[in-house]
Amino acid sequence: GAVVSQHPSWVICKSGTSVKIECRSLDFQATTMFWYRQFPKQSLMLMATSNEGSKATYEQGVEKDKFLINHASLTLSTLTVTSAHPEDSSFYICSARALAATSTDTQYFGPGTRLTVL
Amino acid sequence: SQQGEEDPQALSIQEGENATMNCSYKTSINNLQWYRQNSGRGLVHLILIRSNEREKHSGRLRVTLDTSKKSSSLLITASRAADTASYFCATGLSGTYKYIFGTGTRLKVLA
Numbered sequence: 001g002a003v004v005s006q007h008p009s010w011v012i013c014k015s016g017t018s019v020k021i022e023c024r025s026l027d028f029q030a031t032t033m034f035w036y037r038q039f040p041k042q043s044l045m046l047m048a049t050s051n052e053g054s055k056a057t058y059e060q061g062v063e064k065d066k067f068l069i070n071h072a073s074l075t076l077s078t079l080t081v082t083s084a085h086p087e088d089s090s091f092y093i094c095s096a097r098a099l100a101a102t103s104t105d106t107q108y109f110g111p112g113t114r115l116t117v118l
Numbered sequence: 119s120q121q122g123e124e125d126p127q128a129l130s131i132q133e134g135e136n137a138t139m140n141c142s143y144k145t146s147i148n149n150l151q152w153y154r155q156n157s158g159r160g161l162v163h164l165i166l167i168r169s170n171e172r173e174k175h176s177g178r179l180r181v182t183l184d185t186s187k188k189s190s191s192l193l194i195t196a197s198r199a200a201d202t203a204s205y206f207c208a209t210g211l212s213g214t215y216k217y218i219f220g221t222g223t224r225l226k227v228l229a
Contacts, residue, residue: 032215034216036219041224042221043121043219043220043221043222044161044208044219045121045219046216046217046219049215091158093160093161095217097215107215107217109153109160109161109163110160111159112161114158
């Protein structure tokens with residue numbers, strides 16, 4: 001089956017630093033990847049849609065300058081949390097839609113990255 | 119907010135009992151999926167039901183979908199302690215590839 005990996009699986013950083021999270025589709029090509037954020041005991045909130053070779057589309061209320069998304073290849077999307085603050089501490093999950101998908105339901109989720117900002 | 123609502127928010131049952139979770143959503147969908155998440159871990163895909171389907175089964179899972187009421191239910195029969203987790207519905211929005219997650223139900227199965 002299709003596998004999506006995320007790196008790192010967890011990261012702790014100091015307030016004010018930037019953190020990059022990678023999302024990779026390991027055995028398929030993904031034209032579209034999605035980034036979600038999940039706070040403790042809450043649901044996943046869609047942050048942005050990442051399309052290969054073009055700018056990401058952000059959901060309402062998500063700061064694009066704060067959460068930089070780059071989808072440089074068909075197997076890699078990165079999310080950079082710039083000038084991270086404690087309120088950015090969260091579980092970040094990506095999902096990837098397969099290039100060959102003929103329907104909208106072929107989407108695979110990564111295992112998530114836990115970010116803690118001190 | 120487009121986010122779907124799930125109820126109950128939390129459910130505690132005895133092993134062997136059935137657990138039912140409900141999901142309501144607001145917009146037109148292509149399909150609806152149910153996921154399980156153990157504490158602090160990633161998502162595990164359980165089942166997908168398309169908008170033209172009314173019911174699907176997978177092992178001890180039964181999912182129904184009523185598009186006229188914009189609602190779905192997940193039934194877990196003969197629950198086990200290992201079923202303890204949070205369960206989320208995710209609706210695939212028509213005309214997009216986006217999925218919007220529900221608020222989740224925290225299920226606790228007591229041995």
